[in-house]
Amino acid sequence: MKDGNKEIAMEVGLKIETREQVIQRVQLSRATVYRYEGEGKFPPRLKFGDKTGGYLSHEIDYFILACARGEDLKRVVKELRYAREKMIENTLLFQWMRYS
Numbered sequence: 001m002k003d004g005n006k007e008i009a010m011e012v013g014l015k016i017e018t019r020e021q022v023i024q025r026v027q028l029s030r031a032t033v034y035r036y037e038g039e040g041k042f043p044p045r046l047k048f049g050d051k052t053g054g055y056l057s058h059e060i061d062y063f064i065l066a067c068a069r070g071e072d073l074k075r076v077v078k079e080l081r082y083a084r085e086k087m088i089e090n091t092l093l094f095q096w097m098r099y100s
Helices: 002-011 019-026 030-038 057-069 073-089 092-099
Strands: 053-056
Touching (some): 019 030, 019 053, 019 057
């Protein structure tokens, strides 16, 4: 499934940001982003290969809003992961990959 992530993101018109772009937006250090991601308190990266990946822009937007509202970040990220899975399941490419 990893190899299809970029195509799926493009199919549904999503914007993907690099780690550097995300760090600039959220004003957290690289180490903090890694730590939060490992703790389930930051939206996980999409992986396009062994060393390539990026973040969905709308998930980072939601993360920033959740921080501003003082929401439980683990709960927010759990909801984002669920929404991502549902979005992927509903794409035509995923349907084709799944049943081919």
